[in-house]
Amino acid sequence: MSKPLDPAAFAVLTGVSRETLARLEAHARLLVQWSARINLVAGSTLGDLWRRHFLDSAQLFPHVPAGARSLIDLGSGAGFPGLVLAIMGFPGVELVESDARKCAFLREAARVAAAPVTILNARIESVRPHVACVVTARGCAPLDRLLLAAQRFIGPDTVCLFPKGEQAGQELAVAQQAWEFDVTSHPSRTDPRGVILCLSRVRRRERGPTS
Numbered sequence: 001m002s003k004p005l006d007p008a009a010f011a012v013l014t015g016v017s018r019e020t021l022a023r024l025e026a027h028a029r030l031l032v033q034w035s036a037r038i039n040l041v042a043g044s045t046l047g048d049l050w051r052r053h054f055l056d057s058a059q060l061f062p063h064v065p066a067g068a069r070s071l072i073d074l075g076s077g078a079g080f081p082g083l084v085l086a087i088m089g090f091p092g093v094e095l096v097e098s099d100a101r102k103c104a105f106l107r108e109a110a111r112v113a114a115a116p117v118t119i120l121n122a123r124i125e126s127v128r129p130h131v132a133c134v135v136t137a138r139g140c141a142p143l144d145r146l147l148l149a150a151q152r153f154i155g156p157d158t159v160c161l162f163p164k165g166e167q168a169g170q171e172l173a174v175a176q177q178a179w180e181f182d183v184t185s186h187p188s189r190t191d192p193r194g195v196i197l198c199l200s201r202v203r204r205r206e207r208g209p210t211s
Contacts, residue, residue, distance in 0.1 A: 005051035013189070014058045016088060023087050023113040024054060030109050031078055038101045040078040056190040057081030060136060060161045061088055063186065063198050068133035070094075072153050074124050075140035077102055079109055081163070082136060086115040090134075094118045096127055124149045131155035138163050143171035147179050147202065159200050166193035180205055 005013075007028075011021045028049055034040055045052040057080045064071075064085075070092035073082025077097060083106065086093040095117055097103050103121040110117050120127055129152035137146055143162065150160065160181075164171060172183065181202040188194030 004048040005055060007050060010050045010055055010058070013055060014061075014088075016058075020088060023115070024084065026112040027079060027083065027087065027109050028054065030105070030112055034105050034108075038105070040102065040105060041080075051190050053078070053080050054084060056163060056188070057084035057138070058088060059189045060163070060196060061085060061090070063159075063161055063196060064090060064134055065159050068159070070132045071134040071136060072096060072132040074135065074137040074146070074150060076106060076119075077138075079106055081138055081161075083109060083113070083115055083117060085136070086110075086117045087113050091116075092133075094120060094132070096120045096122060096124055098123045125152075127152070129153070132158060134158070135160045136162070143168075143175040143197070144178060147175060147199075151202075151204070154202050156201070158202065159198060160202060162197045162199070163188065164195055164197055165191065168195045168197060172197070178205055179203070 007021055007025055031040060032046065035046060041053060060081050071082065071085060071090055072094045074096050076082045076095035082093050082095045095106055097106060100121055103119055106119050132153045135150045135153050135158060140146055141149065146162065179202060181199045184198045186196045188196060
């Protein structure tokens with residue numbers, strides 16, 4: 001077992017500035033405080049918070065397309081990865097979360113971290129359809145169901161960034177039965193069994209006429 005990652009090591013791995021690190025630390029402190037009252041993340045992960053949640057979110061940043069100006073994060077929970085990416089400087093971030101208590105946390109975390117985000121307390125399917133440059137989701141649903149939920153935000157140039165675990169290959173195979181997309185897979189920096197799936201040109205497969 002590797003020792004827990006601390007904020008200083010996180011900064012070395014990601015290259016964030018001191019100011020950005022301080023804002024992420026404010027998010028982390030609040031998360032620990034609120035976790036005593038509501039279930040924001042699995043309690044077993046709090047001992048390695050900076051690796052399991054902050055680095056796991058921050059590792060998406062290098063895969064964001066140059067010039068992207070909007071991002072929608074589905075099932076944001078405690079702000080991973082969407083709030084972390086906003087704190088790191090990504091503009092136009094929307095956080096979608098159906099749990100009102102988690103939204104209360106997100107509002108306070110965005111305030112203490114000075115992160116300009118839009119927080120939508122709603123189920124994904126009830127959010128107004130609109131195209132985003134980037135769609136993210138972490139631990140939200142298997143890929144086929146995730147794409148079904150995300151399609152209301154996907155346009156011809158949208159890139160989807162989805163961290164996945166050891167079942168990623170199986171999820172891809174199932175999703176490709178109903179969806180077409182270009183995909184690149186990048187090793188996770190936080191889980192040797194995990195990958196980051198980068199999907200582009202996502203579209204539903206055309207169904208032939210029924211007999």
